[in-house]
Amino acid sequence: DEMDVDTIWMDGEFQDWDDAQVHVLTHGLHYGTGIFEGVRCYDTADGPAVFRWDAHLDRFYESAKPYEMDIEHDREELTEATMELIRRQDLESCYIRPIAFYGYNSLGVSPKDCPTRVAIACWPWGAYLGxxxxxxxxxxxxxxxxxxxxxxxxxxxxxxxxxxxxxxxxxxxxxxxxxxxxxxxxxxxxxxxxxxxxxxxxxxxxxxxxxxxxxxxxxxxxxxxxxxxxxxxxxxxxxxxxxxxxxxxxxxxxxxxxxxxxxxxxxxxxxxxxxxxxxxxxxxxxxxxxxxxxxxxxxxxxxxxx
Ligand code: PMP
Missing domain, CATH: 3.20.10.10 (D-amino Acid Aminotransferase, subunit A, domain 2)
Structure with a gap:
């Protein structure tokens, strides 16, 4: 595919691109109840390094708060998952997209009993506006x-x-x-x-x-x-x-x-x-x-x- 991504981390596991799917009745799809981050990894003089990862992780967990979204993966797990994704795909610089959203349970506006799904994808991305x-x-x-x-x-x-x-x-x-x-x-x-x-x-x-x-x-x-x-x-x-x-x-x-x-x-x-x-x-x-x-x-x- 054009994004050139083979592996996506989702709900605790590395998955093939094709397998990282959600159901059409996902709460977040219907009501916009997801939170996400956009992060860059730069190809520095000392190798690939993620820019301000800690600040992005802080904002990720803070974004979840008003929605009472419980992200059941701690900082260490999300950090290791992200670094491993970059290593596995041999990326030198890339854009990193962590996302958490309410998944499927019932389609009431209340996300009661909807699982919080979490995924991370990385892909090469140049200058956004050219x-x-x-x-x-x-x-x-x-x-x-x-x-x-x-x-x-x-x-x-x-x-x-x-x-x-x-x-x-x-x-x-x-x-x-x-x-x-x-x-x-x-x-x-x-x-x-x-x-x-x-x-x-x-x-x-x-x-x-x-x-x-x-x-x-x-x-x-x-x-x-x-x-x-x-x-x-x-x-x-x-x-x-x-x-x-x-x-x-x-x-x-x-x-x-x-x-x-x-x-x-x-x-x-x-x-x-x-x-x-x-x-x-x-x-x-x-x-x-x-x-x-x-x-x-x-x-x-x-x-x-x-
Ligand atoms: N404002 C909005 C609405 C944005 O989506 C972004 C991109 N995340 C920014 C500002 C810039 O934020 P950052 O520098 O953390 O990417």
Whole structure:
């Protein structure tokens, strides 16, 4: 198959791709009651290493909490399963997708007596928005869809059902000729991308929306805040950014496990800054790509070697 995956870990066992199946009456399929992670393994100077595995595992278990989902596999088991999947498939760099969801018991909305199913798959994945995007930036549109507010659904939990909003926003943008969307929160302030956090640069300082603003607590966001501060930048990680401020920003960029650090060159056909990757974005992006190639002592504790 095109994903080039032979083995998937599911419910405690390594299974062939073809055998890793669920029933059509799975609770999570009907009601979006799953939680998941997206993680990258980088081919570092000292071999394949998973970036911020501990932080992703923390978020995985935390995402399960509001749904009272009991993941019966501990950190050691999920870690060993993931490393073994990467080793078995001889992957040097890859994307890792752990997922937990309510399986089949009865189809009431209450997941009572539905088993919690857990699976992990890994596959090779390049630049999410394309190599060209990393260098020249993407053209985005402000979506007409708003983000669900954190009073409607726990937006800090990485829940499968939440991604219908991401899909609607992203597809609306692509239908209109853009690469990606920016989604505003209920009040109309900038929240995030469909699968990315967002940063703004003005007068050499960085701004990113507050965690209270219905956004995911992105692990790349956390990492980029730290990297930028290490480079000497002032980072405001509790900003409120209006739609108009997007247009007048010196620079904008997305962060995410899939998108890594992707410059934004236009919003709604308005050029941002010079209309290409800005110098602050470039410096942070370069530092990010350097450190995932060679963490050195400074970022050694962000990596779990396969
Ligand atoms: N926001 C949303 C809605 C996302 O899906 C993602 C991707 N997980 C992010 C932000 C970025 O998070 P991370 O850096 O942890 O991948």
């Amino acid at each position: 190599e060209e995007a990393l260098e020249n930036g993407v053209e985005v549109m402000v979506s007409s869809w708003r983000k669900h507010s954190s009073s409607q659904i726990p937006t800090n939990a990485k829940t499968t059902g939440l991604y219908v909003n991401s899909m609607l926003a992203g597809e609306e943008a692509r239908r209109n000729g853009y690469t990606e969307a920016i989604v505003l929160d209920k009040e109309g302030y900038v929240a995030e991308g469909p699968g990315e956090n967002i940063f703004m640069v003005n007068d050499g300082e960085l701004y990113t929306p507050a965690l209270s603003q219905s956004i995911l607590d992105g692990i790349t966001r956390q990492s980029v805040i730290e990297v930028a501060r290490d480079l000497g930048y002032t980072v405001h990680d509790d900003a409120t950014i209006s739609r108009g401020q997007l247009h007048t920003a010196d620079e904008l960029f997305f962060t995410g496990t899939a998108a890594e650090v992707t410059p934004i060159r236009q919003v709604d056909n308005v050029e941002i800054g010079s209309g290409t990757r800005g110098p602050v974005t470039e410096e942070i992006q370069q530092r990010f790509f350097d450190l995932v190639e060679d963490p050195g002592d400074e970022y050694a504790d962000w990596f779990t070697y396969v």
